[in-house]
Amino acid sequence: MKKRYQTIIGISIVLVFVILLRTLGVLRPVENMFTGMLYSLTSISYDAEVGAPEHTSNTRLSSTFDPELMRAICTIDTSENILLKEENEQLRKQLNFFSRSRYQHTGADVIGRTVDPLSTTVTINRGARDGVARTNPVIVGDGVLVGTVIEVFDSVSYVRLINDTQSKIGATLLNKERTIGLVEGGYDIGVQMNFIPQNEIVSPGDMIVTSGLTDNMPRGLNIGTVEYIEKQPLEPFQQAVLKPIADLSYLTSVSVIITTTTSQE
Amino acid sequence: MFKKILATIVYAGGIFFLIITKLFLMNLFPSIFTHIDIIMLFFVLCIMRGARGGIVWFAFFTYMILDMLTAHAFGIELIAGVLSVLGVYWFFEDVFTNLSIWTAGILTVFGMVVFRVLYMVLGVLFARIFDIYTFSISTGLLRDAGFEIMMTAILSVPLYAIVIKMANIWSKERIRYS
Numbered sequence: 001m002k003k004r005y006q007t008i009i010g011i012s013i014v015l016v017f018v019i020l021l022r023t024l025g026v027l028r029p030v031e032n033m034f035t036g037m038l039y040s041l042t043s044i045s046y047d048a049e050v051g052a053p054e055h056t057s058n059t060r061l062s063s064t065f066d067p068e069l070m071r072a073i074c075t076i077d078t079s080e081n082i083l084l085k086e087e088n089e090q091l092r093k094q095l096n097f098f099s100r101s102r103y104q105h106t107g108a109d110v111i112g113r114t115v116d117p118l119s120t121t122v123t124i125n126r127g128a129r130d131g132v133a134r135t136n137p138v139i140v141g142d143g144v145l146v147g148t149v150i151e152v153f154d155s156v157s158y159v160r161l162i163n164d165t166q167s168k169i170g171a172t173l174l175n176k177e178r179t180i181g182l183v184e185g186g187y188d189i190g191v192q193m194n195f196i197p198q199n200e201i202v203s204p205g206d207m208i209v210t211s212g213l214t215d216n217m218p219r220g221l222n223i224g225t226v227e228y229i230e231k232q233p234l235e236p237f238q239q240a241v242l243k244p245i246a247d248l249s250y251l252t253s254v255s256v257i258i259t260t261t262t263s264q265e
Numbered sequence: 266m267f268k269k270i271l272a273t274i275v276y277a278g279g280i281f282f283l284i285i286t287k288l289f290l291m292n293l294f295p296s297i298f299t300h301i302d303i304i305m306l307f308f309v310l311c312i313m314r315g316a317r318g319g320i321v322w323f324a325f326f327t328y329m330i331l332d333m334l335t336a337h338a339f340g341i342e343l344i345a346g347v348l349s350v351l352g353v354y355w356f357f358e359d360v361f362t363n364l365s366i367w368t369a370g371i372l373t374v375f376g377m378v379v380f381r382v383l384y385m386v387l388g389v390l391f392a393r394i395f396d397i398y399t400f401s402i403s404t405g406l407l408r409d410a411g412f413e414i415m416m417t418a419i420l421s422v423p424l425y426a427i428v429i430k431m432a433n434i435w436s437k438e439r440i441r442y443s
Contacts, residue, residue, distance in 0.1 A: 004355070011321070011347060018329060019340040031333045038334065042288040113291045114336050115284075117299045118384075118409045121336040150336050158336040165406040166399055186405025 032154045039123050039156055043111035087253055093141040094255050101143070103218065103257045106130050108138075110251045111156070120164040120185065120248070122147075126256060127155045135216040137257045144245045145169070145210060145221040146254060157256075161248050162223065163191050170213035171223055173240070175206050183208065183223055183242065191224060193240040202229050202240050218257065280327045283307060287331070300413040301420055302377060304331065308350045309372045309421060310428055312357050313364060324350035338391040338398045345383035352379045369425035370418050377414040385410075 021027050091107075098105055108124040126132050136149040138159045147167070151158040160167050165186035171193055173179040179200045181193045193208060206226040212219030224242035231238040283304060291299050304327060311320055328346030335342050353376040361368045388400035 007318075007321075007351070011325075011351065014325070015340070015344055015347065018343065022339045027333075034330055034333050038284065038288060041285065042292050046292040112288065113299075114334060115287050115291055115331055116335045116337070116342070117291065117302070117413055118406060119336055160336060165403050165409070166401065168399070184403075186403045 035123075035153050035156050039111050039125075043109075043125075046110065046112040090141055090253055094139070094253070097139070097141070097143045098255070104259045105255045105257050106132065107253065107255050108132075108157075109253055110159075114158055119166065120161045121150070121158050122161065122251060124157050124159055124254060124256070125155065127153045127157050129154050131258045132157050132256050133258070137210075137217055137221060138254050139221060139257060140246050140251065140254050143221050145217075145223050146244075146246045146248060146251060148217070149256060159254075161185070162244060163248055168214075169217060169223070170211040171208050172211040172219075173200075173202060173206050173208055173226070175200070175202060177201070180211050180213070181240075190227075191242045191244055193226075193242055194237065196238045196240060198231070198236060198238055200238075202226060202238065204228055206240075208240075208242060276323060276326075280323070280330065283327055284330055284334070288334070297416070300409070300416045302380075302413060302417045304328075304346070305349070305373065305376050305380060306417060306421055306424060309353055309369060309376055310425060312350075312354050313369060313372065313425065314428065314432070316354075318354070320354065321347060321351050337388060337400065338395055341384055341387045341391060344387055345380050348383060349376045349380035352376065364429075366422045366425050366429075369421045373418045373421035374414060377417055381410040381414065 018027075022031075094107070106126055108126040108130075110122050111125050112123045114121045114123060124132075124138070132149055132152055134149055134152055137145055138147045138149060140146050145162060147159040147161040147164070148169075149157050150160045162169060162183065163185040167183075167185040169183045171181055171183040173181065173193070173196070177200050179196055179202065181196045183191055183193050185191050196202060204226050208223045208226065210217050210219060210221040210223065222245055224244040226240045227243045229238055229240050287303055290301065290303060308320060308324055311323075325343075325347050328343045331346070332339055332342040353372050356375055357368075357372055361371055385402050385406070389402065392398045392400035
């Protein structure tokens, strides 16, 4: 029994020591090395899962002629073209959005999911080197919010998606009263807006945008539309189950809003 | 000396392989399979196949690297992981000492429950200590944790049976050729 106490004390000392080293930033180079190396390896598997197009596939055409093979290659190329077209469309929307708005931003590719199955977080290939900072909003398409940056390394960052169990974003319903509430994740693949007063009128199809009341989150970024309302007669608040505009399981190219101040200001 | 260097290389390779497998599992498979904790499964099987106390140090380095790859405060996964592997090791030494497929299931459930309870307690604690992190225990989180424990425990039973079967075949081959 005495030996076990010694083991526990020994392990606790080592654990505290390592956490202290991390807090002081001594482990940062090791972390940067591991995250950069491991995520560049796993980006291959993520691309395969979401069907992101490969950009270096022309070498296959040099193979000897075989009708079956050529048909297969044509099918692959057609689907790759569709995926590239979708990606192109997404990027065009993002470009349009930023040309209209006053945000400074940086484009990023999603390179994988983080290892914790209890959280819905993804890794992007932009980090502190590119000006990304904690709490920066991450968008796709025409100003559609998908998450916020929660951890930044040199060349990669972690983004917490809006359907994560820990995600909480201040939002406004675009109804007559402009109701304010809190959009929270953790409801399967869906998202819920909570703290909507019972007397407010909410209808399916109503649009929900960011309220600007969350730190570093600009006002007016699209989140989703109301799918249905959950209302209990004795509860002070009602909930709206949302349908996010962005497909959160299929993210390839995103943009990080670095700052909301304009270069002209 | 040479043996020690070789052992260190093998352990480092093992840690790297485990983490890569976990990352590939998270990225390549549908969401049901991402809930299987192969790291805990690996440690339970190692302990049941006669691993000594050094397995806790193996767990320490594995969870330390894993912690760098998670999005929450550093230390949560590390402390929870190391203590749960240590708990499984002692639990196997003192309580469930028999080598059956059911023991594999029970040890996995025990390890996973300790891991997730510590994860949640430490998550709340770290969020209080460091203002920059947020952590709340929601029904969604509890449901996900329960699902993860169930999936991992279910897989541990056939996996242990396969490991035993392979070990038996291998030892028979060794007897035949010796």
